[in-house]
Amino acid sequence: MSEAKGLIKSHTVKKYWMAATGLFLCIFLIGHLAGNLQLFMDGYEGRLQFNEYAVFMTTNPAVKLLSYLTYFSILFHAVDGLVITINNRKARPQGYAYSKPGENSIWSSRNMGILGTVILAYIIVHMQNFWYIYKFGTTPFMMSEDGSSPLLKDGTVVKGGSIENGDVVMAGENLGPAMRDLYEIVIQGFQEPLLVAFYVLGMIAIAFHLMHGFQSGFQSFGLKSGKYGKLIDKVGLAYAIIVPLLFAVIPVYLFMIK
Amino acid sequence: MSASNNINITLKVWRQKNAQSKGQLESYDLKNVSTDSSFLEMLDQLNEELINEGKSPVTFDHDCREGICGACSLYINGRPHGPGNRVTTCQLHMRSFKDGETIYVEPWRAAAFPVIKDLMTDRSSFDRIQHAGGYVSVNTSGNTQDANALPIEKENADKAFDAATCIGCGACVAACKNASASLFVAAKVSQYALLPQGQVEAKDRVLNMVKQAQKEGFGPCSNTGACEVECPKGISLENIARMNREYLAASLSK
Structure with missing residues (x-):
């Protein structure tokens, strides 16, 4: 490093951090989704497996380490994103009277800050709904x-x-x-239609965020080029649609079957 | 050949006395504009009328009027260099507009491109980025080596040439929601990064040019891709990827 402050002061380095934390969170989502999909198993077996999984996720040291890395990534991504958004605005103090940005870029790419804020609000509510209750609340x-x-x-x-x-x-x-019976908490939680709607909306925000964010992370690291560029775009789009869709289907499914 | 038509248009032009004054959009009705005239010729027509009326003409940048100098700018109807892709404003013709259309004409908007007067902005920030590393130091010893003596892979030569077609007009900055100069800097970094002559100063080049761009007040890159779409020369986003790779490698080793 030419300068220690170069670790964070440069716009480009801020984007490296954004990309690193964002892409790590993309991996996290896969793990999270795999865990959630167990909710499709019903009956006593399904309940037992999900609750054993909850114990594993809250006690295993390796998972614990990963969870700290995840919290760090979320917080750093949010704070770094806020700083970047402020810098974005500073670079154009006076805007255009008439502008057609839709002619040259997708909506998601221009509204990552707004989408990120919605997602952060979603994460806070989501943590309160399950993580906090499971850890500190009264549970069955x-x-x-x-x-x-x-x-x-x-x-x-x-x-x-x-x-x-x-x-x-x-x-x-x-x-x-x-x-503890986290399975019961989840089932009970998603009997509330407003909560189901909130979760679906949260996933829509994540889908739009990923639609730009996935490939943008690769571009920030300079990994999008040549034939891989197109592949990254395709994988990113597929990821942005499939992962949030599967997440969103779960609360809807749990609401419908009861 | 289709016969030329004349159209009437309404212009909403940004008028600003100087860098300090506030400025506002002013409306002008312009009649009998030939659809064969370029956008700049249309502005010349407007200025002639303004001069005849004893009013101050609209100040705007222009030079070669054949799409290679990068002097003309203008944010026309919500897009840099107006509707259509791969054209500069001097290559934009009035046949792209309809009779009776209202056309907004604004200067580039960026902290690093302050308005000098009306539609003319100060783009010397681009020059200072170039000075920070957009060159190859060559000793002029009197017996300069033939340029073709160094074998260069065709693919790299082509890519370097593509990057070098950047005319430094600033449309990338104007299009970017963050007024980022990433595409410009990336083009200037790439044209040397791909050539053996550029290797010696490669690390300092990317570090210094990127640093200078930030110092000038250009924003971060959000990878929206707006710049690539609006670039009159079609400079590819792959250059930004290359710049980001070069910057990462240089940061870690320098």
Whole structure:
């Protein structure tokens, strides 16, 4: 580095950070989606698998590390994006009286800041809906198939056990935290049509954001050129449509089946 | 050959006395404009009328009037160099407009291109970016080597030439929502990055030119691609990708 401040001061370097965090979040979305798709499995098996997955996602150290990286990416992407948007505006203090930007660029590409703000609002509500409730709220607990016994976090059914303050207790002995029923929280949450609509809208914002963002990230790193350029455009468009669509189908599906 | 027609138009032209004054759009009705005239000839016609009426003519940049100098600018009906692609304003003809049409004519808008008067902006920021690295240092020893002595791959020679067709008009900046000069800088970086003569100063070139562009007040690149569409010479976004690669490599190693 010629100058340490070059790490962040340059417009171009800010775009590298934007691209790095954005593309990392694209990978994150795939993982998140894979987890969510388990919600399509119904019955006791489906419920158990989803809740075991929730335990894994909140306790595994490697996942924990990745989750910190994800939080960092979201926050950095948002703050960096805000700074970039301010710089964007500064470069043209006086606008045109008459302008037709639609003739030379797509709407998404010109409104990434607005889309990003909508997505950030979505993420905050989404974290409150599930992550916060699961971690800190009062939640239902996972019970064995006959509904009589609680489960430990590792999935062991404790016959004759009961739950006290979130822990499984049997014969006066505390056996550790009980498995919470995130599946139930999700199912219950999506009985509310307004919430379903909000989630679908959030996914539409993400789709438009990705429609520009995916390929833009590659372009910022200078990776879009020649035959790969067209391929990146195609993969980006497919990603921007398929991933948010699959995410959005889940709340709609859960709302419809109950 | 279709016969030339005459049309009547209404012009909304940005008038601004000097860099300090505020400026506003003013309306002019112009009659009997030949559809065979270029946009600049139409402005000449307007100016003749204004002069005859004892009014101040509209100031605008122009020079070669054949699309190679990059002097003419103008944001016409919401687009740099007006409707259509791959043309400069001097190559834009009045047959692109309809009889009775209202045409907005504004200067390039960018912090780095301040208005001097009316439609004329100060584009010397582009010159300063060039001075920051848009050159190859050649010793003029008196026995200069023949340019063709260095073998250059055809593909690279073509790409370098394509980048070098940039006329520095500033349409890329005018089109960009962030008034970014990325396409201009990328063209100037690429025309040397692809040639052996450009290698010696490659790292300093990209670092210094990009830095100068930011210092001049040009915005960041949002990769909207508006510049490529509006560039009269069709400079490709691939040049921006190349500049970003060069900048990353140079930042990490210098």
